[in-house]
Structure formats: C-alpha cells, structure tokens
Amino acid sequence: MKPLPTPKKQVEHALHGNIGAKVPFTIYESMIPQCAVERELRNRGLCIVFRHNVVKSYYPNVKIRHETTFENSRQLIRKYFETPYGTLSNLIEPAGFTVWHHEKLFKSPDDYQALRFLLQDQVFKPDYEAFAKAEQAFGEDAIFRTTFGLEPLQDLISGEYIKMQDFCMEWMVNRDEILKLYEILVEKKRSIYNIVAESPASHANYGGNVVAEIICKETFEEYFVPHYNEAAEAMHKNGKLIGCHFDANCSLIAESINSTDLDYVEAFTPAPDTDMTLAEARKAWPDKVLWINFPSSVHLEDTAKVKQITCELLEQTGSMEGLLMGITEDMPPEKWQQSCLAIMDGLENHAADHPEKYQLN
Numbered sequence: 001m002k003p004l005p006t007p008k009k010q011v012e013h014a015l016h017g018n019i020g021a022k023v024p025f026t027i028y029e030s031m032i033p034q035c036a037v038e039r040e041l042r043n044r045g046l047c048i049v050f051r052h053n054v055v056k057s058y059y060p061n062v063k064i065r066h067e068t069t070f071e072n073s074r075q076l077i078r079k080y081f082e083t084p085y086g087t088l089s090n091l092i093e094p095a096g097f098t099v100w101h102h103e104k105l106f107k108s109p110d111d112y113q114a115l116r117f118l119l120q121d122q123v124f125k126p127d128y129e130a131f132a133k134a135e136q137a138f139g140e141d142a143i144f145r146t147t148f149g150l151e152p153l154q155d156l157i158s159g160e161y162i163k164m165q166d167f168c169m170e171w172m173v174n175r176d177e178i179l180k181l182y183e184i185l186v187e188k189k190r191s192i193y194n195i196v197a198e199s200p201a202s203h204a205n206y207g208g209n210v211v212a213e214i215i216c217k218e219t220f221e222e223y224f225v226p227h228y229n230e231a232a233e234a235m236h237k238n239g240k241l242i243g244c245h246f247d248a249n250c251s252l253i254a255e256s257i258n259s260t261d262l263d264y265v266e267a268f269t270p271a272p273d274t275d276m277t278l279a280e281a282r283k284a285w286p287d288k289v290l291w292i293n294f295p296s297s298v299h300l301e302d303t304a305k306v307k308q309i310t311c312e313l314l315e316q317t318g319s320m321e322g323l324l325m326g327i328t329e330d331m332p333p334e335k336w337q338q339s340c341l342a343i344m345d346g347l348e349n350h351a352a353d354h355p356e357k358y359q360l361n
Helices: 007-015 036-043 109-121 128-138 152-158 164-173 175-197 212-223 225-237 251-258 278-284 296-300 303-317 336-353
Strands: 025-028 047-051 055-058 063-071 074-083 086-095 098-103 123-126 142-147 203-208 241-245 264-268 289-293 323-327
Touching: 007 047, 007 142, 007 289, 007 323, 025 336, 036 336, 047 128, 055 175, 074 109, 086 109, 109 175, 123 175, 128 142, 152 164, 152 175, 152 203, 152 212, 164 175, 175 225, 203 225, 203 264, 212 225, 212 251, 225 241, 251 278, 264 278, 278 289, 278 303, 296 303, 296 336, 303 323, 303 336, 323 336
Parallel strands: 025 047, 025 323, 047 142, 142 203, 203 241, 241 264, 264 289, 289 323
Antiparallel strands: 055 123, 063 074, 074 086, 086 098
8 A cells, every 4th residue: 555645635635525545633733732642643644733824914003002910820911902082902811722801892882983993994914924934844744724814793793802792782782883893894804815815825714613593594694604705716716725613503504504615614513512413514514525623522531432433423424525533622631642542543443444435545
C-alpha cells in the first residue's frame, strides 16, 4: 500500500466530498497541548485546525482605550469606544481560547446612536501575509481556516455588541433600531466577501452558534440564508469552500440549512448532545460535507465506550463520503488523552473492518 496522504491532504480530500482510507480526525489548535500523546495522534494522522483571520479592521474616527484590572487573579479588561454620540464600553475576561463577556457595549436604547456610528466607522482591509506565513511554517500536519465572522444578525445576538437577553427584548420592542444596526452590518460583511474569497485560505466559516429556539425558522431563512449564499457565490468563483459552525439543535432549521449554498456543516454535534442523530443529519443534508464535533458528553465515558460510539457514529452515516470527525468543544482535562486515542482507534478499526466503505490507497 502507498503511504497515507498527509493529515492536511486527508482533510482537503474529505472537504471536497471524497472518501479516503479512513475518516480524517481534526482538533482545534487551542485544545491539544504538546505532549507524547499529541505526537502519537499526529503521527497517526490527526490534523490540527488553525483558525486565522485574513481581514483586519480599524476605526478611523473612534478613540479606543483599555483598562486592565485583576480581581482574585482574574484578569478583567474594560474597553472604551469614544464616539461623537457618547462612549460605549464592555468588560471581558480572557479565558483560554475564548473570552467571557461580563458587559457588552449596549446598555440601554440611549446607546443606539453611538452604536450605529461605531459600526459604520469600521473599515476592513486584507491581512494575507500572516496567514500565508503561518500556514507555510506549520506544514502538512495542519489545515488553516479563515472566517467571515458572525452573520449580521447573529453578531447582534451573540457578538460583542448586545447581550442575548437584551437583543430578544429589543427585537420585540425596538425592532426598527435593531434592523438599522443589522443593515449596517450587512453592508460591512459584504465589503469583506471578496477579501476572504481572494485570500490564501482554501475555506472559511461564516458565523455559527445559531440557536434555532431563539430566532425561529422564519427569521433564519430571512436574515441568515441570503448572506450564506451571497458569500458562497464569492467563494465559489474563487474555487474556495464555505461552511458554518452549527453546533446547537438543528432540527428546526435543518431544511433551511440544506437550501443554502454552504459546502460543509462544521461542528455539527450529534445526539445525545443535540436533537439530531448523525443519520438524520446525513438525510437532511445529503449534498453537504459533515465535519462533526464528537459529542462532548461522551468524553466522560471510559475508553471502550468512546471507541464503540465512534464506530456507531460512522455506521450511522451510511457512506464515508464527505465526512470528518472533529473536536470543536472543550474536553475534560483529565480525559482528553484517553478519549482522543479511543476515537482514533475507532476510526482506524472501522476502516480496517469495513474496507469496502473506503477508498484504499
């Protein structure tokens, strides 16, 4: 047999809807520390997913300043945005690969004018060099992905501007004001579609973390789907792929997701952690690549159970075509090594036990 393609090549092959010698296994760069187990996993084909921007932005007419404080060893950063219509501020706490938002910019309807100015003032430009250098330096053990950021409406729901509860209230009582912000964000997102599409990145995520129970199917179809399709048009013209990080319950919007021009569904988390099985996802999205998140709750099981469920998930899909196994959520620190090794064992054993389902080298 020929040697397996590099981890990066295996992922690229699957992202284009193909079948390899086994289902690729990926993990975000922030979730796997260097150690002996990490080295073993990479030697066995684990591909690291690096998330790297190709767009940078600035505010030419907004003064921005920071204040950093510490409370019981916790770092808190307050950021001020001074506009002609008032000063907005947020409060964040760095937390590993993410941040906790203790306060967001919107505090009351009095902030709408300042927030509109802030959004309108943002300017975007390409930032390709750092992406290209990082990708080249790391080599074939990783795949680099970029992003469009959040969808315009989702940016108001779960971005840095408005608390989700405040958004829901404002959507009911001040929808015209919310839609003014949304329209500004729509135009700003459109300004980066070609920047991302013409970048060195082979694929990009557009948004995610959509909670269907909050927005409902009708809102998703009106305020989300058109933007996926518009960005997809730019990406496809440049031979690039586009997907979305749908990691929550998806059954309510499954049909709508299928109607989009997205190439892949990333971070889909099967039951028991959400309301859809992998088999149901395959049926709902027959023409989309599934880049799933191994169900987070299963990491709590023993290694034999993790391996068993890995194989069961693969059996649910019917075909190995366009399928990737990923880790996109935190794992219990004391469990990640055993769990990831068990998942890799399951992927390898399934390929060995069912060669008819795979493309042999």
